[in-house]
Amino acid sequence: MVEIFLEGVTKRFGKVVAVDNLTLEVKDGEFMVLLGPSGCGKTTTLRLISGLERVTSGRIYFGDELVDDGEATYVPPQRRNVSMVFQSYALFPHMNVFDNIAFPGYVRKLSREEIKKRVYEVADLLRIRDLLDRRPHELSGGQQQRVALARALMIEPSVLLLDEPLANLDAKLRVYMRAELKRIQREFGCTTIYVTHDQVEAMSMSDRIAVLNNGRLQQVGTPDELYDKPANLFVAGFIGSPPMNIIDCTLTNRKYLDFRAFKLEIPESWARVIEDRGEYVFGIRPQDIKVSREEMEGAIDFLVYVSEPLGDRVVLTLTRGDIMIKALVDPSLKAEMGEKIWVFFDFGKAHLYDKKSEKLII
Numbered sequence: 380m381v382e383i384f385l386e387g388v389t390k391r392f393g394k395v396v397a398v399d400n401l402t403l404e405v406k407d408g409e410f411m412v413l414l415g416p417s418g419c420g421k422t423t424t425l426r427l428i429s430g431l432e433r434v435t436s437g438r439i440y441f442g443d444e445l446v447d448d449g450e451a452t453y454v455p456p457q458r459r460n461v462s463m464v465f466q467s468y469a470l471f472p473h474m475n476v477f478d479n480i481a482f483p484g485y486v487r488k489l490s491r492e493e494i495k496k497r498v499y500e501v502a503d504l505l506r507i508r509d510l511l512d513r514r515p516h517e518l519s520g521g522q523q524q525r526v527a528l529a530r531a532l533m534i535e536p537s538v539l540l541l542d543e544p545l546a547n548l549d550a551k552l553r554v555y556m557r558a559e560l561k562r563i564q565r566e567f568g569c570t571t572i573y574v575t576h577d578q579v580e581a582m583s584m585s586d587r588i589a590v591l592n593n594g595r596l597q598q599v600g601t602p603d604e605l606y607d608k609p610a611n612l613f614v615a616g617f618i619g620s621p622p623m624n625i626i627d628c629t630l631t632n633r634k635y636l637d638f639r640a641f642k643l644e645i646p647e648s649w650a651r652v653i654e655d656r657g658e659y660v661f662g663i664r665p666q667d668i669k670v671s672r673e674e675m676e677g678a679i680d681f682l683v684y685v686s687e688p689l690g691d692r693v694v695l696t697l698t699r700g701d702i703m704i705k706a707l708v709d710p711s712l713k714a715e716m717g718e719k720i721w722v723f724f725d726f727g728k729a730h731l732y733d734k735k736s737e738k739l740i741i
């Protein structure tokens with residue numbers, strides 16, 4: 380059992396700063412997800428933790444033990460008791476499934492009995508016991524994925540690092556494996572760091588999520604914390620689907636948010652916090668917009684630009700002047716394209732960001 384602490388970790392490749400002053404604590408047994416767009420430094424962070432790369436500056440600790448300080452101290456990968464599963468499963472094509480799973484046991488010179496016991500154990504857990512005689516090319520993608528995972532688990536790692544392990548699976552198998560992985564992680568209780576650019580995966584599997592952009596940590600918190608209170612505009616736009624509506628505005632007379640195409644009177648609680656002048660960004664989730672065909676008090680009329688049914692919900696794209704927003708509504712609303720519709724913004728669910736710093740104000 381181990382907790383991992385990254386203290387001001389920076390990794391440079393020539394001029395590229397792949398990881399920029401990252402401080403992050405992963406608790407013992409925690410399921411931490413690193414979430415962010417392509418190139419934000421997720422894989423590099425995993426490779427630093429596993430010891431495949433060395434930090435340029437900063438420190439990495441496993442529990443109390445300093446494992447890398449970019450200088451004299453460096454504990455190599457094989458002494459970190461870490462298992463990493465790469466996105467490309469990297470199975471040995473000439474070996475059958477049993478030997479693929481057993482391989483780290485051979486490397487560690489475990490006894491034959493011990494290896495057999497562990498392979499059967501993880502194979503049962505991942506429900507691949509009947510595949511042990513097959514070669515990788517005789518397996519489906521999802522089965523190969525589970526073999527790669529079994530191989531990572533057979534050494535009973537204290538730290539499990541997973542790099543987009545479900546990216547190559549079809550949608551149905553991905554949903555199934557998401558739940559399986561979460562269950563297995565709980566069962567093993569190993570500290571797990573899981574990399575993905577898929578926010579749904581991150582939300583559904585993690586204890587906590589660390590959002591990265593351009594090598595920098597944007598926010599770390601539970602899925603609920605990130606969803607309810609995105610600390611900046613990047614996180615606000617990244618978490619949630621469809622994403623949060625983000626609209627530029629200014630404050631006038633300390634009383635109205637001016638969107639040019641319309642104005643909203645702000646509640647007392649907002650007036651106390653915001654300055655008279657300045658540029659702001661108003662944020663509200665499509666779920667939190669109330670829409671009606673009847674006029675409501677305090678509502679603004681918009682036009683239905685397009686309506687996309689999802690079955691249980693409908694995504695409405697609405698316009699007024701140069702403003703375009705999305706609302707998630709009940710299918711019974713039956714809004715037609717081009718129709719006028721009333722929109723109510725619930726300030727209790729809305730956020731305000733500073734336009735310049737992009738940081739959360741309310």
Ligand SMILES: Nc1ncnc2c1ncn2[C@@H]1O[C@H](COP(=O)(O)OP(=O)(O)OP(=O)(O)O)[C@@H](O)[C@H]1O
Binds near residue numbers: 395397423424576
């Ligand atoms: N060995 C390397 N040499 C030079 N630049 C590198 C190297 N490895 C990564 N980079 C750069 O560092 C940045 C972060 O890369 P990284 O692979 O960590 O991103 P990522 O978040 O895993 O992206 P993806 O989602 O596409 O896998 C990128 O700009 C990448 O081009």
Ligand SMILES: [Mg+2]
Binds near residue numbers: 422
């Ligand atoms: Mg990557």
